[in-house]
Amino acid sequence: MAFIRVTSPHAHSANSTAGVMRQVLLATLPGLAALTVYFGPGTLLNLLLACTAAVAFEAAVLKLRQRPVMFYLRDYSALVTAVLLGLALPPYCPWWVVVVGIFFAIVVAKHLYGGLGYNPFNPAMVGYVVLLISFPLEMSQWATPKGALVDGQSLPALGEALSKVFGVADLDGYSSATPLDTLRQSSGQTLEDLYRGAAIFASGRWAGNGWEWVNIAFLLGGAYLLYKRIFTWHAPVAMLASLGVLAIVFYDSGSSNSAGSPLFHWLSGATMLGAFFIVTDPVTSAVSNKGRLIYGAGVGVLVFVIRTWGNYPDAVAFAVLLMNFAAPFIDYYTVPRTYGHNKAPRATAKKVE
Amino acid sequence: MRQIWDIHGGVHPPENKHQSLQSPLGTIALAAELVLPLNQHIGNPAIPVVRIGQRVLKGELIADAQGIFSACIHAPTSGEIIAIEDRPIAHPSGLSAPCIVLRPDGENRWTDLHPCDDPTLLDHAALVEKIRRAGLAGMGGAGFPTAVKLNPRSTDVVETLILNGTECEPYITADDMLMRVYADEIIQGALLLARIVGSPKEILVGIEDNKPEAIAAMQTAAQGTAVEVVVFPTKYPSGGEKQLIQILTGKEVPSGKIPAQIGVLVQNVGTAYAAWRAVRYGEPLIERVTTVVGEALTVQRNIRVPLGTPVAHVLEQHGFSAAKCARIIIGGPMMGYSIEEPQVPVVKTTNCIMAPSHDEMPPAPPAQACIRCGLCAEVCPATLLPQQLYWYAQAEDFQRLENHNLFDCIECGACSFVCPSAIPLVQYYRAAKNSIRRLDAEKQKADRARERFEQRKERIARAEAEKEAKRLARKKAADEMKSRLDEQKPAAPLPDPVAAAQEKAQTVPDDADGQSKKLGRQLESVQSRLQHLQQQIAECEDAARRDALTAQLRQAELKLEDVRKKQDDLERGVSLPLDQRLQNVAQKIQASPLEAQRNAVATIEKRLAVAVEKMEDAAREQKPTLAAFTQGVEKLRLKLAEAQAELAELERQPISSDSVNPEENAAAAAIARAQAKAAAAANxxxxxxxxxxxxxxxxxxxxxxxxxxxxxxxxxxxxxxxxxxxxxxxxxxxxxxxxx
CATH class of the missing domain: 1.20.58 (Methane Monooxygenase Hydroxylase; Chain G, domain 1)
Structure with missing residues (x-):
């Protein structure tokens, strides 16, 4: 009678990678709902397209790499990438934009680097940046939020949306400048004037109609994940804090040179999506808690710098990719002190002390 | 209220402690045979002191500690030693090791124990010796010989004695049960251990808050003593030695050091109990409390089990179903190891035997990719970066692993427990540690070999250099000698042999006495040389050498002849010795015959005395020469009688000057002969x-x-x-x- 030999520990928590991914997907629901409410069914179509393409690409690449397809598909990581990219893309963008973005995200950014866990750059953000650089026109046409529509207009119905996405018909008048664009182009106006004059701000409360609620919804989703201990608070809080601090420094009491209030920066663009769903991606961020603080703060600073002085209205994707570069470097200098040691080890040290 | 510190990380696996706490502490029937591994502890294996077939009593020493770092082993019951051989033992490797096998006789008869009514009367050395003789080894985990731990270095002053009653592993309740049942004895044991290590300032018992009954029992027992029961929140792995020290004192044990170096000593509650039994009652460590638990059993409880009882026997006694059982684990689900062979015995460190069902402990899911979620780093009690260690372990980057303090990993398994990708992290660390140890050993070996080789090379080079130097020196000396000879030749011509001979002749001593002595010496030396050569020739076997020796012999003989001739010449040329001889003879003649006879009698008497003495010696020592001596003595007696008769005759005769006795005549004749001869020679x-x-x-x-x-x-x-x-x-x- 011989029994199997297994090494300890024999007990395992109920944790699983698929479970983590499912929680993340679940947490995007408030944001998705807000986007749909304020911008119509465009985002839903994005997600649908993105998910389909992602699963197809993932399966194809796994097949090519001779990996068990279903085993890896079941970890939901491809779906998370697809959902995050889908949420970030402008609603009603052409279908091929989504497919190209997903191709770069899944095939190039993820699998060409070795698959899940080995990719140095956030796949969704790689896809997004490729699209932003390659197709600036399609990527800059954001839908007009519900409250900022001109009289008589309403959000497009599903049929209209489909015909727009697949290029059958054009949806003129449904796109307009985002709050970030508006602020960039408003040189000479004080913030007060801007908030009163521009439709998108006038119909909103803090950071533009729709956008503020979308961000608040993502914040809620992020809070849920924090509560579920899917990730630690370090990176998102550091990012929001550094962004807020810079916003305060350059607020300039709302003059025409003002870069916008902290609240404006927190609640506009992809700030909350980035803070809770992109920066927290464990694969591409720093490893230790201290490292994550630095990493998150770096993203926050870059977001503000690019938004205020850069060429692109929003900056989360660029900021995240830049900090992805820096993550291994941060890791080298943020190794925690081990129990029983006086100093933290130097990860770069070649010799054992 | 005492301050409690927190440890980094930790996890909360399902405790599953209730299953084994439903029944009271039990016992089981004796197994058909008990298998006692010689190494149940860290250190050297014990050495058997029994032989096969010997009958032993319960508690009798059957294997003695080998050196300080070892522990004695005793018979858990009375019976017969039936084998001393390799048997499978409870070890993660699944290997066999030397064991003593005992067949119980069922009588369970104790050997003579030596209880001590008042251990406070014993001194430190006596107490440590008692604990050493009882074979105590740490009962919580690794099995460190207790006596060694109780003898800290003189520079390490123990300020805090901690009894570990944490038992943070899920399922295990052996210490919990022990504390419930034997709280008083554990406290006595704690006080005893405290006395041994020099009465530390604090004596603490650390217990997790999920054992309320044990806490209550221990607090009651500790009342009025110096022992303080400290309760802290349940978290795995609080019971690790380093973690417990941090929780209770806030201090960290420096990496690579032992707790004694920061003034802390940790002992398991089971060890304290065993120490008390050993000192107070003289009982050696022959049984322990073990948790038997798992859904593949019908009875789950704690039992007092004799050491050496096969696990299979224990399981059998608890309604074990092999079909239901997923694996057999020795220890808990977090750090225990599975065994393949259920015949392995319970040893001093076996605190739990688990037989979980398939549902209870399903096989681990296949490992997925690490997503660097960092949960492992969050739960690591050693504040390591497990996922980094995992990367480096996969890459076999041993330098980085050591740099990231891999060896501070206590293998608690918290990282593996939380890993969402189900990566067997601990296994990677164990493998990496082994690889590093092996590489280190290999490197040391290679270094030693290289050193040896280099030393050898050096040695050879040195020897050659010496040889060369000698050769050069010889050559130089030869050259010098040659050149000096060349220089001297014209300067100092060889001495004229004729002149030298003349000179020598002049220096020859003139006096005949000196010359005679010299000749005597020469004669002696030549004779001895002759003798020596003859002996050599007689012994020699080589013909060529014999010829050479014979030639030498001839030369020596000629020399002898020469010397004799010279002596003769000298005697002939000088009259002095002749005169002396004449004088001697004249003296003899002048002495009266009576006196001469008296002298002769005295001489014979003296000789007789000596001969008798020699004969007696020979008789005493039973020498073969006895007969010869006896004969000699007889002859001497006859001669003496003759001489005495002659003397009596002479005394009776009137002394007349012209009376002529034969001797006088003979002497006179001899003188005359000698004188004539001398005269003749002269003429x-x-x-x-x-x-x-x-x-x-x-x-x-x-x-x-x-x-x-x-x-x-x-x-x-x-x-x-x-x-x-x-x-x-x-x-x-x-x-x-x-x-x-």
Whole structure:
């Protein structure tokens, strides 16, 4: 009678990678709902397209790499990438934009680097940046939020949306400048004037109609994940804090040179999506808690710098990719002190002390 | 309220402690045979002191500690030793190891124990010795010999003694049960251990808050003593030694150091209990409390089990179903190891036997990719970065692993427990540690080999250099000598041999006495040389060498001849010795015959006394020479009687001056002969001298020949010597005849 030999520990928590991914997907629901409410069914179509393409690409690449397809598909990581990219893309963008973005995200950014866990750059953000650089026109046409529509207009119905996405018909008048664009182009106006004059701000409360609620919804989703201990608070809080601090420094009491209030920066663009769903991606961020603080703060600073002085209205994707570069470097200098040691080890040290 | 510190990380696996706490502490029937591994502890295995077939009593020593770092082993019950052989033991490797196998006789008869009513009367050394003789080894985990731990280095002063009753592993309740049932004895044990380590400032018992009954029992028992029961929140792995120290004192044990170096000593509650039993009652460690738990059993509880009981027997007694059982684990689900062979025995460190069902402990899911979620780093009690270690372990980047303090990993399994990708992290660390240890060992070996090789090379080079130096020195010396000779030749011509001879002749001592002495010495030396050469020739087997030796012998003989001749010349040339002889003889004649006879009697008496003494000695020692001595003594007695009779005769005779006795006549005749001879010699011509010598030599030759014939007839051992003597005489004779 011989029994199997297994090494300890024999007990395992109920944790699983698929479970983590499912929680993340679940947490995007408030944001998705807000986007749909304020911008119509465009985002839903994005997600649908993105998910389909992602699963197809993932399966194809796994097949090519001779990996068990279903085993890896079941970890939901491809779906998370697809959902995050889908949420970030402008609603009603052409279908091929989504497919190209997903191709770069899944095939190039993820699998060409070795698959899940080995990719140095956030796949969704790689896809997004490729699209932003390659197709600036399609990527800059954001839908007009519900409250900022001109009289008589309403959000497009599903049929209209489909015909727009697949290029059958054009949806003129449904796109307009985002709050970030508006602020960039408003040189000479004080913030007060801007908030009163521009439709998108006038119909909103803090950071533009729709956008503020979308961000608040993502914040809620992020809070849920924090509560579920899917990730630690370090990176998102550091990012929001550094962004807020810079916003305060350059607020300039709302003059025409003002870069916008902290609240404006927190609640506009992809700030909350980035803070809770992109920066927290464990694969591409720093490893230790201290490292994550630095990493998150770096993203926050870059977001503000690019938004205020850069060429692109929003900056989360660029900021995240830049900090992805820096993550291994941060890791080298943020190794925690081990129990029983006086100093933290130097990860770069070649010799054992 | 005492301050409690928190440890980094930790996890909360399902506790599953209730299953084994439903029934009271039980016992089981004795197994058919008990298997006692010789190494149940860290350190050297014990050495058996019993032989196969020997009957032993319960508690009798069956294997003795080998050195300090070892522990004794005792018979858990009375019975017969039936084997000392390799048996599978409870070890993660699944390997076999030497064990003593005992077949119980069922009588369970104790050997004589040596209880001690008042351990406070014993001193430190006596207490430690008692604990050492009882075979105590840490009962919580690794099995560190307790006596070693109780003898900290003199520089390490123990300020805090901690009893570990944490038992943070899920499922295990052995310590919990022990504390419930034997709280008083554990507290006594704690006080005893405290006394041994020099009465530390604090004696703490650390217990997790999920054991309320044990806490209550211990608090009651500790009342009025110096022992303080400290309760802290349940979290795995609070019971790790380093973690418990951090929780109770806030101190960290420096990496690579032991707790004693920060003034802390940790002992398991089970060890404290066993120490008390050992000192107070003299009981060696022969049983322990073990949790038997798992859904593949019908009964789950804690039992007191004799050491050496096979796990299979324990499981059998608890309604074990092999079909239901997923794996058998020794220890808990977090750090325990699975065993393949259920026949392995319970040892001093076995605190739990788990037989979980398939549902209870399903096989681990296949590992997925690490998503660097960092949960492992969050739960690591050693504040390591497990996922980084995992990367480096996969890459076999051993330098980075050591740099990231892999060796501070306590293998608690918290990281593996939380890993969402189900990566067996601990296994990677164990493998990496082993690889590093192996590489280190190999490196050391290679270093030593290289050192040896280099030293050898050096040695050879040195030897060669020395040889070369010697060669050069010789050459130089030879050259110098040559050049000096070349220089000296014209400067100092060889001395004129004629002048030297003349000079030498002048320095020769003039006086005849000195010359005679010199000749005597020469004669002696030549004779001894001759003797030596003869002996060598007799012993020599090599013909060539014998020829050489014979030639030398001839030379020596010639020399001897030469010396004798010189002596003769000297005697002839000088009258002094002759005068002396004449004087001696004259003195003898002048003495009265009576006196002479008296002297003769005295001499014979003296000789007789000596001979008697020798005879007695020989008789006492039973020497074979006794007969000869006896004969000698007889002869001497006869001679004495004769001499005495003669003396009596002489005394009776009136002394007359002209009376002539034969002796006087003989002496006078001898004197006359000698005088005549001397006169004749003085007056003899060379020719006459020669003729006389010739005649005397002939006489000697005849005598020698007769002697030799006699020796040959009687087979004497002196034949060879006589023959050479004869040959010499003949040679001399021939020489003289030629010289005529």
């Amino acid at each position: 003899m011509s060379a020719e006459e001298k020669h003729a006389e010598q010739l005649q005397s030599l002939r006489g000697r030759v005849d005598k020698a020949r007769a002697k030799l014939a006699e020796a040959e007839a009687s087979g004497s051992e002196h034949i060879a010597a006589l023959r050479t003597g004869l040959e010499k005489l003949q040679a001399k004779l021939a020489e003289l005849e030629q010289g005529k």
